[in-house]
Amino acid sequence: MNSMKKYYLPILILLFLLSFTAILFAQDTVSIYFLDVGQGDASVIISSSGYVAMIDSGPNEKLILNHLKNLDISHIDLLIATHAHADHITGMDKIIAKYKPRAFMDPGISHTSLTYIRMINAIEKYNIKYYQSTARKIQLGLMNFSILPSANPKIYVSELNNNSVVIKLEYKNFSCLYTGDIERGRENQLVKISSSNLESDIIKIPHHGSSTSSNSAFIKKVNPKVAIISCGQNNRYGHPNIKTLERLEKNGIDIYRTDINGTILINTDGYNYEIMVEKSLSSKISKKVININLATLEDFIQLLGIDEMIANNLLLYRTLNNGFKYPEEIKMVLGIGVWEWEEWKEEGWIIVVK
Ligand SMILES: [Zn+2]
Secondary structure, eight states: OOOHHHHHHHHHHHHHHHHHHHHHHHHHEEEEEOOOOSOOOEEEEEEETOOOOEEOOOSSSHHHHHHHHHOOOOOSSSSEESOOHHHHHHHHHHHHHHOHHHHHHEOOOOOSSSSHHHHHHHHHTTTOEEEEEEEEEEEEETTEEOOOOOSSSOTTHHHHHHTTOOOOETTEEEEEOOTTTOOOHHHHHHHHHSSGGGGOSSEEEEGGGOOTSSHHHHHHHHHHHHEEEEOOOOOOOOOOOOHHHHHHHTTOEEEEEEEHSSSSSEEEESEEEEEEESSSHHHHHEEEETTTTTOOOHHTTSTTTHHHHHHHHHHHHHHHTTSOOSGGGGGTTTTTOOHHHHHHTTTEEEEEEO
């Protein structure tokens, strides 16, 4: 009997550990929502390990509280107000009262509006830990929020907009840049001060795609694959500006808009990501991004026409050539041709190298 126990115990422990790690890895993801809130910004970031961050709350209290309820949000770890305009902070007082965030951050530039005063009063009333948005890093599990340097010198043109909190979210190899409503003045400062830290997979385009933002030098430094524009249908400002859209398109950047696509969801495991939208004008409702320099055998097999043998050819080619230099180089691999490449594009795959 004793020998039985000795024999079984280690196996049971090993099995338990194996299943536990499998569950951990299976759930290790981050979901980023760019919520459809009309003419304004609101984004919620949820990690599978249970951390929740929120950047801005949009222009409509009822709408944002509904969104949070529908997402089943039970707590907020980090709440950021990029700046004090009503299209970014309406309902913040109610959100603070309901979810009691562990930390709150804003640029520390006050406004005379009632919406702003209510937000600040709620922070005091519920004793929420307050941070001003000076350059710092905030770690939530495996997510890292880098707050980029605040405007220096302070910009007095479009003061609230230009002094918005700018945040780079990083999760393993994935990154997303939040830019509030910054305009050309701050973009130029960021290109000078933080140029090496701007590059991101995804950008939340500044100031709802207005003509005063997204200048070429800034967009080139960020070098995103995907741009998110948060704005309302037929808004009175004419956001997004046609020139901004043309500039993004010219740089080969895929554009998603809350006025057209509704709420936009990005799911990532930290290496690859997929984009899902609520509404779509074309038949494609989702796009998936695969980074062929990091993809595993299982990732490659998701692509049409790739079986295990071709996936192994891909891995071998990648090793022998020290990675792919550009996406279309994948066509050099034995078993992959123009047909496969065209089919993947048809299916909505975006092939990237990094
Ligand atoms: Zn705004």
